[in-house]
Amino acid sequence: MDWENHEDFNHPLLIAAAALTLISIIAGIVLLPFRIRLGRRPTRGDAHVA
Numbered sequence: 001m002d003w004e005n006h007e008d009f010n011h012p013l014l015i016a017a018a019a020l021t022l023i024s025i026i027a028g029i030v031l032l033p034f035r036i037r038l039g040r041r042p043t044r045g046d047a048h049v050a
Helices: 012-039
Strands: none
Touching: none
16 A cells, blocks of 8 residues: 555555455355254154155
């Protein structure tokens, strides 16, 4: 970062990494209810025994 000449320090790689992180966080929040199943107890169809 060059504070004296006020050059842009938003490198495309930095922007891409930040965007990928944001997408990962949003996907995790969306998928979280599927993981914890919102407190639902398993039914007979959910308990498959191989």
